[in-house]
Amino acid sequence: MIQHIGSDLPHKLLIRGGQPLKGTIAVDSSKNAALPLIAAAATVGHPVTLTNVPSSQDVCMLVQLLHATGTRAVLDAANVLYTTPDPGRRGEVDRGLATGTRGSYYLVPALLASGRAELPWPGGCALGDRGMELHFAVYEAFGDTVHTCESGYRITTREEQPPTRVEIRLPFPSRGATVAAILRAILAQRPMLLRGPNTSPEVTGLVRALHRSGHEVAYLPDGTLTFEPGPCWPAVWTVPGDKIEAGTLLCALAATGGRGRVHGVDPAHLTPLLDLLTELGFPITRDRDAVELDAPAQLTGAPLHALASITSLSSPSCLDADFEPPLMALALTLPGRLHTFQDEINPGRHANLVPQLRKLGAVITESSRTACHLTGPQRLTGATVEATDIRTGAALLVAALAASGTTVLTGLRRGHPDLPGKLHALGADIATLA
Known part of the structure; x- marks a missing residue:
């Protein structure tokens, strides 16, 4: 029929x-733009309202994974996502859900608020070896320790973060590694200079959203990205x-x-x-x-x-x-x-x-x-x-x-x-x- x-x-x-x-x-609305914004909402430490959220499978899975980061998330029928910090809800990551979407790696900074992020290797489409070496290099630049095994990876933070600026150079402008660097800087509340950042609309949209939340994030004329932590306040972001x-x-x-x-x-x-x-x-x-x-x-x-x-x-x-x-x-x-x-x-x-x-x-x-x-x-x-x-x-x-x-x-x-x-x-x- x-x-x-x-x-x-x-x-x-x-x-x-x-x-x-x-x-x-x-x-x-854009799935690729929504995933970093959702992960950022779980990282910034204040309530966020995210409008125009797409109803794609990957987005729905990432929203369900937010509880493991200590974030209360409600996605209503009008495609508006409301997130509120709720550390008491923090729990273990649903590994079945996490393996279903490549975007699970965006949650590492939010998970590190508890001192440890443990995730299975990201899933999604089978497109060959799209490794996470650049992501791991970003976290190591912040002093984190990375352990990998056949089933996934574990990242742990050092007990104290020094206030010094973190400087990172990407060998090519990876979107995922750029997002990881920005979100990790937010969690650490440390200044950062990122050389070779991605400049796609998905990343520039995240930069604009974080700027509206009080952080100083900007692309410089020489192609670098700078981050200075700022005061945090509730914000409304929109997925393009x-x-x-x-x-x-x-x-x-x-x-x-x-x-x-x-x-x-x-x-x-x-x-x-x-x-x-x-x-x-x-x-x-x-x-x-x-x-x-x-x-x-x-x-x-x-x-x-x-x-x-x-x-x-x-x-x-x-x-x-x-x-x-x-x-x-x-x-x-x-x-x-x-x-x-x-x-x-x-x-x-x-x-x-x-x-x-x-x-x-x-x-x-x-x-x-x-x-x-x-x-x-x-x-x-x-x-x-x-x-x-x-x-x-x-x-x-x-x-x-x-x-x-x-x-x-x-x-x-x-x-x-x-x-x-x-x-x-x-x-x-x-x-x-x-």
Whole structure:
């Protein structure tokens, strides 16, 4: 039996491709931005109200884990999270929950308020070895002791923290390590100088939120981040719109030759992607909280080339690695060009995505386990494919909508709460398959 898309992610989707998408759609709030803010709310030591919280699986799991940090958390039906310090509620981490989300590592600073943080290795999508060595280096810079074993890791604090400034240099701008450094400085109430910090919207949003709470956090012109502890007071923070969902919807509009308006997201958070789409020949209009794309009949832009995630993270003007999968699906539709993709941050992502795209008829050459190239346009044909991780599922939705015939997509269980429903609202022929 086939039913229309609902608000819950279905196990199996039936997608009939070949039709241009059009219309207006709003994005949900950002999971990647929400997780650091939730962890910060458990670390700052005062009540926080967090609005526009996304109803994703990862977010719900992290909220449930907050009790172990000594934080009372209530998430209401309006997607508002209220957190209050309650040290008497502090307990052991639910290891089953913690292994279900990679974001569990954000809770280490809040857990260290008791002197010890013990967690299983983070879960989430299987994207290869995305180690925590940089996180551990951050904690060791604060004098913490790190122990690891096959099942997880334990971090313990020294009894007294000296008041001296902590200086840390990251070898590349890791988002997770940057968040860890900021939150650990809050707990220690020590000044910090962080060289090579991440400057993505997820981190700059955290910086702005903490500044509103009384801490002095700032990016300096030389690219460093400074932290000075300040007075704490109750605060209201807001989770921004999901730039990755917005980018995926724009790629779907482009891949199907459609036109549409995506709102509920700050276009500045999409600048690298929008610049790239413009360079490819897609007309883009940016509004205060929306982006419009109108696919032309014929493209005259440049090829996608060397989308390297390590390089992209080194500058705020470059591309987030999570945009790469839907861009790869889009590239299969672009005429007469060689497109090169590289993702060294998520070494297992190509191993997940490339075989699934090949089931649709894609011809993709892998030059290494993290790099590949393809030439478009290619004729894709519907097949049965599997969403082995969040971004692979999003890319397969884009590719299936550009393919001829019918695609069956299974495994779309995590990630954006209703990406298939949003595509359906833009005219995509998508239904659930019982």
